[in-house]
Amino acid sequence: MKRLLIDGRLVETEKTFPSLNPATGEVLDHAPDATAADAEAAVAAARRAFDTTSWATDTARRLRCLRQLHRALTDHQEELRDLTIAEVGAPRMLTHGPQLDEPIKLVPYYTDLLEKYPLTEELGESEIRGQRHRRWVEKEAAGVVAAIIPYNYPNQLALAKLVPALAAGCTVVLKGAPDTPLTTLYLGELIAEHTDIPPGVVNVIVSSGVEAGEVLTKHPDVDMITFTGSTATGRRIMEAASATVKKVFLELGGKSAMIVLDDADFRAASMFAAFTICSHSGQGCALTSRLLVPREHHDEIVAMVAAGLERVSYGDPTDPKTFMGPLISERQRDKVDAMVQRAVAAGATLVTGGKRVDPGFFYTPTLLADVDPAGEIAQDEVFGPVLAVIPYDGEDDAVRIANDSIFGLSGAVHSADAQRAIAVARRIRTGTFSINGGNYFSQEVPFGGYKQSGVGRESGVAGLEEFLEIKSFAVVVP
Template sequence: MGSTEAVQAATAGAGESASGNGAGNAATAGRPADRRLLINGELIDTGRTFPSLNPATGDVLGYAPDAEVADAEAAVAAARKAFDTAEWATDVDLRIRCLEQFHQALIDHRDELGQLTTDEVGATPALLAGAQLDQPVAIVKYYADLLKTYSMTEDLGNIESRGMQHHRWVEKEAAGVVAAIIAYNYPNQLALAKLAPALAAGCTVVLKAAPDAPLITLALGELIANHTDIPAGVVNVLSGADPAVGAVLTTDPDVDMVTFTGSTPTGRRIMAAASDTLKRVFLELGGKSAAIVLDDADFQTAAVFSAFSMVTHAGQGCALTSRLLVPKSHHDEIVELVKANFSFVRYGDPNDPKTYMGPLISEKQRDKVDAMVQRAVAAGATLVTGGEKKGPGYFYTPTLLTNVDPDAEIAQEEVFGPVLAVIAYDDDDDAVRIANNSIYGLSGAIFGGEERALAMARRIRTGTFSINGGNYFSPDAPFGGYKQSGIGREMGEAGLEEFQERKTFATVVPQADKEGAA
């Protein structure tokens, strides 16, 4: 893999053509930045900026500092020094205190962060109360509390070898310097779900903002610099339109681990770039999840779930169930219910409390979504409703497609827009087969009798699953995928352990201790 490919991989957003607000616009010399980079404890303006757009209007929202390769190298060097020489990796009490300070700063600045998240990614008030802000803030508190009870050692007891007793134990140590690269769609969730467990584990971090949504991530760095005792170099935050910045994070030998959230094609390239130095890699990637409606389900409940979850954040979510599998005998009935629910979706100004669906992140992403819908129709799918661009801003109407072949592009590829593909199945085995007919395995849902639904859910190869509308998403629940939806788990104790190494110790038990124990 050449350096140019590695660079492009490291800076892509959640979709292959997602970048359009930041990365697609040239940097501007001399224009003041609205936020600052955080490098080695200092808030820095590079003197070069690039714009971030408001996706609801298409207007420039503000300007982010445009980091260069030297800035990325300085951030990695600062993180390396902090890990190797500061007390951060070994002082659990310091980490607890700093995480609690960070959590309080996030609470105190909730209104500012919420407005910025609405303006930069189109998050509605309902989403701010959930996965766009309040739930991510809770992740920081979760890991601060977890550290108070989590054991960093594991006793393995004694074994006899060579006529002597040997005592063994395991100590859990920080993995080292972490490069964290995030997508644009849920910037607070993605940043905090990486920062909090990495910091709790004792790692130092270089966090790279998505080019389409840099300002909110930079704001998190400013809170850390201004309101916590986190030592210089432990957290570094970068933004940049130059893809060369990302290459440093995936290839620099001083980086021990890369954690990335984004598209599967990009994840493959990041994994390849990190392989030269055998970095640990955590990948939270794409999905093409299926919701199955059984013939004994409450069809209205299933239709409401399928319609409104698909248009959550304009469909810009990797775990959304973008395939709806329905029994052939009830196909038309369920389609009509979903269509009716789509008609109730209010889209528009994300500042309006009555708005359910905001815009797509960029014109480029909207064009990609529209092109996939048009190709699906040309391939034989039926457009039941939607398929329209709306403005100002980058809105796309909730779109329902039927007569979708399970092997068609629209049924196999991640759209990252408010597009639901309906696929008819013959029986339970056929439904499971279609659901598993994907390179992805991130999530899924099923509606029907509890016992039957659970038995089918266990046959589907995904990392998370909702039964009859159950919500699995919370700070204590591991989240991640099977197959090409990723490697590893975020959140929960599993999320902390992604950022740990385990060192096994053994010592000879003195003879006196053996006799005393006897």
């Protein structure tokens, strides 16, 4: 059984909870169930480490420890890969990309950035009332960070929060998701056993209930919260953090639209849409789950997308040829299926899919046509392999429909004219955008959303700056 990491010690708990293999529904192992007291201890350790050690000011020490972390991750990469496949249900091929291999690259990216990032900026001198005043700005660590992650990409999300926070000089309490606790706890064990990161600088906990999370969001000794998850939970976290005016980073839900313009290669766009929505069984906040197509080409494109979905291989995630694995839980599959059934009842056409597959928590790639852009299936996040096709009348109408959402995380556009596509992309209010299949997912590219998709950015230089405070200085020049 994995253990919590609190104040440099790997800790067992009296109470545990099961982690299931979503491809079989069987118990994979049991995880320690952190209590509110465990969360309190983790926060106290992080506070002490920030306030009484040199971690926040010793850049050389942080660089050395982060490089040790990178070496530990690469040395144990295949063990972590197998665990990710088993617990997350991620297909093996996906672990060679955003589920594991790409996230590990975040570590050297931020060590390289830290070496060259200017933590001090001179603003020059100014004469005020006959005296010369030198002014400058210094950037310093935000303090104790509570990092709370969901189940869908646990390695990516943990490292995208943990690594820049550590590079900035923060101390961290990382809380893993109850559906994928073992993967996150393994990261804590690597830190404890293979790095010189001081006790208290990184603490890793998981829990089956809400008590530990509530401690993190409300605790006065936590300076900043970085959270990825649903918009509903993000609202509650922002409200809880307001009592102590914590700095808050939120990466929340999405209902992103892919616009196929009338001059696009319909077949290529259709295949892109089909395979995108099935990536990790649709369990990605930035996936384009709305497909906007010219009304006069609706049926033609629907047929092409359906053919693409039929080509998606789903099943055993350990098989290197499998493209799509299971949903994370029976609960999530029930939610997805219920939304599909309600969409059909509301008038959408079920073209293909909409079926449960056992054993495990599989759901067939699903296509809904003639979807009302104001309906639930077009407005709410499904988090499953369900694509809603919406017809539009002209470019302006497509932009209007794409922007008619409380979310603004991502989007895509396909056109034979790249400049036309870019012009449309600039009219969509989202934080990331793919043009003709362009891939923005990378260590150096900021990621985050507009509107109720969140506050702030992860990855890139912006991802480091989220964990920094700005202090301005002025001194009278003799």
